Amino acid sequence: CTHYLFIVVVAVNSTLLTINAGDYIFYTDWAWTSYTVFSISQTLMLSVGACYYLTFTGVPGTATYYALIMTVYTWIAKGAWFSLGYPYDFIVVPVWLPSAMLLDLVYWATKKNKHSLILFGGVLVGMSLPLFNMVNLMTVADPLETAFKYPRPTLPPYMTPIEPQVGKFYNSPVALGAGAGAVLAVTFTALGCKLNTW
Numbered sequence: 001c002t003h004y005l006f007i008v009v010v011a012v013n014s015t016l017l018t019i020n021a022g023d024y025i026f027y028t029d030w031a032w033t034s035y036t037v038f039s040i041s042q043t044l045m046l047s048v049g050a051c052y053y054l055t056f057t058g059v060p061g062t063a064t065y066y067a068l069i070m071t072v073y074t075w076i077a078k079g080a081w082f083s084l085g086y087p088y089d090f091i092v093v094p095v096w097l098p099s100a101m102l103l104d105l106v107y108w109a110t111k112k113n114k115h116s117l118i119l120f121g122g123v124l125v126g127m128s129l130p131l132f133n134m135v136n137l138m139t140v141a142d143p144l145e146t147a148f149k150y151p152r153p154t155l156p157p158y159m160t161p162i163e164p165q166v167g168k169f170y171n172s173p174v175a176l177g178a179g180a181g182a183v184l185a186v187t188f189t190a191l192g193c194k195l196n197t198w
Contacts (some may be wrong), residue, residue, distance in 0.1 A: 038091040039130040039177035044188050046070065046096045047125050051101055051117065051192025060108035067100035099125045103189075118189045126185030130177030 035103075049064035071094040102124040103117070112115035 021089055035133070035173045036130070036177040036180070039173075040181055040184060041132045042096070042133065043129045043181045043185050044125055046099060046129065047122060047185050047188040048192040048195075049093055049102070050100050051121070051189045052101060052195045055117070055193050055196050058112060060112075063103040063107070064097060065098040065102040066116060067094070070096055095135055097134050099129045102128060118141075118193060119186060122186035122189035123182045125189070126183065127178045127183030128176050131183075133177070134174055140178065160176045164166055 046067060051068045053066045054060070054063040056062075103121045106121040106124065107113075107117045110120070
């Protein structure tokens with residue numbers, strides 16, 4: 001019972017984090033910087049929870065099921081935001097599913113080898129999620145227009161959206177997110193597996 005409760009808690013927290021991670025479309029000037037950071041944070045929540053669930057059940061496919069739980073929770077929560085006046089395209093697309101499928105594929109292809117799951121699965125998730133996450137930016141309306149159309153009353157003046165400075169810090173947020181994610185996700189997946197030894 002504790003294990004299943006933990007899965008629910010992690011899935012809910014994953015959802016809360018990924019909902020907030022969508023906020024980068026409002027901070028247009030920092031969009032690329034935020035995009036990289038939030039891609040890594042979503043990689044963390046997906047890989048820890050999915051690996052925990054996957055190694056707990058030992059059944060390939062449960063990582064994808066976990067990502068589906070995250071997606072549905074997020075749709076419900078963001079659907080509520082939509083009813084409060086947020087733009088519909090602020091609702092996230094299911095970017096976690098393909099990455100979770102890669103985890104399942106590695107686990108199945110290596111005959112449930114936990115170490116291969118950590119190393120290969122972690123690298124694949126870390127590299128793929130920033131790529132799939134870019135779908136979020138491509139499917140939303142123009143961030144600058146959206147930010148002015150839906151002002152945030154609690155937004156401090158220094159965070160007010162201004163003309164974007166794309167390329168000011170680095171030129172490829174996907175490459176940076178994928179590179180950092182490929183390294184960090186190995187640690188994340190190891191943590192998810194380690195949680196089963198409690």
